[in-house]
Amino acid sequence: MKKILTVIALSLTSFVALSHSLTVGENLPQVTITDKGYVDLVEGDFEYRQWTSAELQNKVILIQHIAGRTSAKELNDPMIDAVIAADFPFEKYNTATLVNLDESIWGTGAIVASQVKSNKEEFPDAIFVLDSEGDMRKTWALTEKSSAIILLDQAGKILYVKDGEMNPTEIDTVIGIINANI
Template identity: 40%
Template sequence: MMLRRFIAIILLGCPFFVSAHNFVYGQSVPRVNITDRGELLFDDSDFSYKRWDSTELAGKVRVIQYIAGRTSAKKKNSMLITAVKDAEFPEDRFQPTTIVNTDDAIPGSGFFVRGKIEKNKRHYPWAQFIVDSDGLARKAWGLPEESSTIIVLDKNGHVQWAKDGSLSPEEVNHVINLLGQLIEQDK
């Protein structure tokens, strides 16, 4: 009898383990307005930041990577990032967006994390990089700490696919195919 109750409690808790976010497919991500740091801009050789609001995500097909400011989180979905680069999607209809939660970094490493973000912006100026110094999006979107979350948005900014944690090779292929389909629909 006790075992049955235990199993019932475990099974009731399973939905919380399956979905570690609060995204609703077909809708925009919950609104976030990042005023401390925000979007990293690169003009000639100068870096600057501007406020960023998640309502700005509409307009292009996107893959968003929301990651903790830790090397371990960055590595979780490096296979997808490589696949996105290799796909060479058209920049006029597609933009990768990386949001780094520097509030979820190893203490004292924030300066180094921002340096890595600036290096990536220099190498990929067409990509969008957001610094979330206070972890606002993690909180608003119900994401776990120390993790990497992938979100695919259509050009209207609506969620088409999302997963927290490492993607399998099959999931990477699915995301690349989905992005291709969404970009084709945008012609």
């Protein structure tokens, strides 16, 4: 009986770990965001424009896809801190923060959007996208109310993907992959 329970538990763990639809070595499935979208800072004013994931090319890009809630953002803050500390050259690397506003706690969407705008001011070269409908999470089958890290090469192929919180070893692995590809 104990062996059967162990097999079932391992099967469920594998299913949960592989619940997203992203595969290393393949292109990131394309998604277009028409409601909100890319956050641009133009002469001190914020503007939104339609955005498509096909724009994530020509540099190594670390995507942080997060539900629009503090608990999700905090899951992979150490990964983002490591990237900031590494100070990768902008000519070869960029970070894309993709925020699922559809998963923000009721009544906090405007606060989340304001935080994203503040981050855009602090990191004007970084990519920030607001997804009001949750289209990215749905297309990529990411875990709800969570955070995912997706690393792309210059052609938009997936180099690494982790849906959920990253541990220090995984963070070091991603930093190493970035260094090897820039």
